[in-house]
Amino acid sequence: xxxxxxxxxxxxxxxxxxxxxxxxxxxxxxxxxxxxxxxxxxxxxxxxxxxxxxxxxxxxxxxxxxxxxxxxxxxxxxxxxxxxxxxxxxxxxxxxxxxxxxxxxxxxxxxxxxxxxxxxxxxxxxxxxxxxxxxxxxxxxxxxxxxxxxxxxxxxxxxxxxxxxxxxxxxxxxxxxxxxxxxxxxxxxxxxxxxxxxxxxxxxxxxxxxxxxxxxxxxxxxxxxxxxxxxxxxxxxxxxxxxxxxxxxxxxxxxxxxxxxxxxxxxxxxxxx
Numbered sequence: 499x500x501x502x503x504x505x506x507x508x509x510x511x512x513x514x515x516x517x518x519x520x521x522x523x524x525x526x527x528x529x530x531x532x533x534x535x536x537x538x539x540x541x542x543x544x545x546x547x548x549x550x551x552x553x554x555x556x557x558x559x560x561x562x563x564x565x566x567x568x569x570x571x572x573x574x575x576x577x578x579x580x581x582x583x584x585x586x587x588x589x590x591x592x593x594x595x596x597x598x599x600x601x602x603x604x605x606x607x608x609x610x611x612x613x614x615x616x617x618x619x620x621x622x623x624x625x626x627x628x629x630x631x632x633x634x635x636x637x638x639x640x641x642x643x644x645x646x647x648x649x650x651x652x653x654x655x656x657x658x659x660x661x662x663x664x665x666x667x668x669x670x671x672x673x674x675x676x677x678x679x680x681x682x683x684x685x686x687x688x689x690x691x692x693x694x695x696x697x698x699x700x701x702x703x704x705x706x707x708x709x710x711x712x713x714x715x716x717x718x719x720x721x722x723x724x725x726x727x728x729x730x731x732x733x734x735x736x737x738x739x740x741x742x743x744x745x746x747x748x749x750x751x752x753x754x755x756x757x758x759x760x761x762x763x764x765x766x767x768x769x770x771x
Contacts, residue, residue, distance in 0.1 A: 499648065501656060505534070507647045512538040519613040520545045521604055521640065522572070523553075524561025526668050527651075528619030529568070530658050531643060535617070536570040544613060545570045548577045548600050551686045552673040554693050556700075564665060577603050580686060590630075590680045596673065597631030601638035616640045623651045669706040677711050691745050692716075698740055704728065708756055714747035722755030 512518060512535050520535055522528045522545035535543040547561045558574075565572035577599045579585045585595040604616050620632055620642035635642070644654065658666035674689045688711060695709040695716060708719040720728055729751070741749045 501653055501660075504647050504649055504653065505657060505660075508534050508643055508649070509538050511643050511646065512543075515539075515615045515617075517542045517613045518544075518615045518617050519604060519608040519611070520570075521600065521616060521618040521635075522547050522561060522565070523619065524557055524564055525619060525671060526658055526665065527621050527644060527654050529561075529564050529663065529665065530654050530661075531617060531619050532565065532570050533568050533658075533661060533663060534643075536568050541571065543570055544573060544611070546573045546575055546604060546607065548575055548603065550577045551580055551689045552596075552675045552684075554671070554674065554697070556697060557671055560665075560668075564663075567664075575603055575607065580684075585675075586684045588675070588678055588680055588682055588684050592675060592680070592684075593629065593631035594634045596675070597634035598638070601635050601640055604640075605638050618642050620645045621651050621654055622648045677709060679710075679712050682712065687745075694744055695741055695746070698737075702732065706756065710752070711746075714745075715750060716741050716746040716748070717750045717752050719752045719756035725751065725753065725755060 516539070518535050518539060520528060520532045520543065522532050524547065528545075532543070532545045545561075545565050547558065549558060562572060579596050579599040582595055582599065585592055585599070601616065608614070608616050616639070618635055618640050620629075620635070621644040624632065625645055632642075649657070655666050674692050675684050677692045678684055678688065692709050692711050696707065699707055699709070699718070704720060704724070706721055706724075710717040710719060718728075738749045
């Protein structure tokens, strides 16, 4: 199916909904959904961002600015997944409990405000990865227009560019809890430590990155083609000192490089006999 056809189908889907509340993180997927929903529904579309310790303040600022650029009404709510030991113990299905909390917050809000649908930014590629949060959203009646129409991540960026959204190349930024290996307890202090470390690196000009945290060790992941430049251009002693001031003891660089969902590779070993 041509991309123009998929865009028309997305518009038709929202026209049928008549009103929609968008679970809006400010990432490229949910922002595209918000843009199309607003273009079709106008003030009958509402973008809602959930704020918790696992969301970087900079990401909230981006989400707010992007919503204003689109013109869509934007509301902020607070979620409390950090109060759930099923989440903070960081099991392999942690995302299930996160999305359960999110949609248990959004669904009553939607009903209260008169929105019959809660929609999210899940795309067609997400359906082929390990995403337990998708099940939680489905159980609560959420819809995923991008996945329903078969829009892939690459097509999300293409459509965003075609629609003139300046952030179409924005790197993926999943919640900070994804920086920890399964089984390691998540705390607010650890989330803040990782968040500050990533902000420090972004301020140095490295946008597409992760700081994985395991115990007292920080492992920096960058795209493989950027690793040599990083080593040559970064003041490594200052970086190490900064990370240690944040609470890390050891600072390492992942020589394999950044790959989305890398922590899920451990699941293959867990599942192996």
